[in-house]
Amino acid sequence: MKIGELARQAGCPVETVRYYEREGLLQAALRDQTNNYRHYDSAHLERLMFIRRCRALDMTHEEIRVLLQARSQPDADCGTVNALINEHLNHVQARIRELNMLEKQLFELHSHCNANRATRDCGILRELEQAEEPEDIVPVITAGHLAGSHSY
Structure with missing residues (x-):
């Protein structure tokens, strides 16, 4: 899935996904060689949801x-x-x-x-x-x- 879909499923802005990648909390996605889009899988979504639950607990x-x-x-x-x-x-x-x-x-x-x-x-x-x-x-x-x- 693309970054927008990951963000939508996780209930957060796209910039949050990028931020967690920069911070090293979320592993960088593989990029499509033809269009340079990031491609995420279910493991990214699961990890992002875990991070968001932790952040919700401050x-x-x-x-x-x-x-x-x-x-x-x-x-x-x-x-x-x-x-x-x-x-x-x-x-x-x-x-x-x-x-x-x-x-x-x-x-x-x-x-x-x-x-x-x-x-x-x-x-x-x-x-x-x-x-x-x-x-x-x-x-x-x-x-x-x-x-x-x-x-x-």
Whole structure:
């Protein structure tokens, strides 16, 4: 099948297929010598669907590489897979805690709203303009997926 058909069956844009190829997550397709079209098979579709499911779970490309490697060794111990999922779960739980803190901070900020006032009297803007940063505000970026955020 051509790249457009693969993308359609996988439910993603063609550029996503090309991107995963560039990233080394999806093996490059064979090219037709006469027209240079890429030709994909069912193994490409299966792998692309696996990658998309992992991305839907917010896994990093490196985590996906580890899982793809594990899939290629069916007789190997699955301890690495279990450890990866456990670490990813810990990451998600940390993000949830941070988002809950952010929600609390936004509710607190919103409580300063007196509504129907001129912006010069806006309690929210006044709180945001304070010279010193409130000690209880914690930026919600520590659990983001950055390179090296997980050991995988």
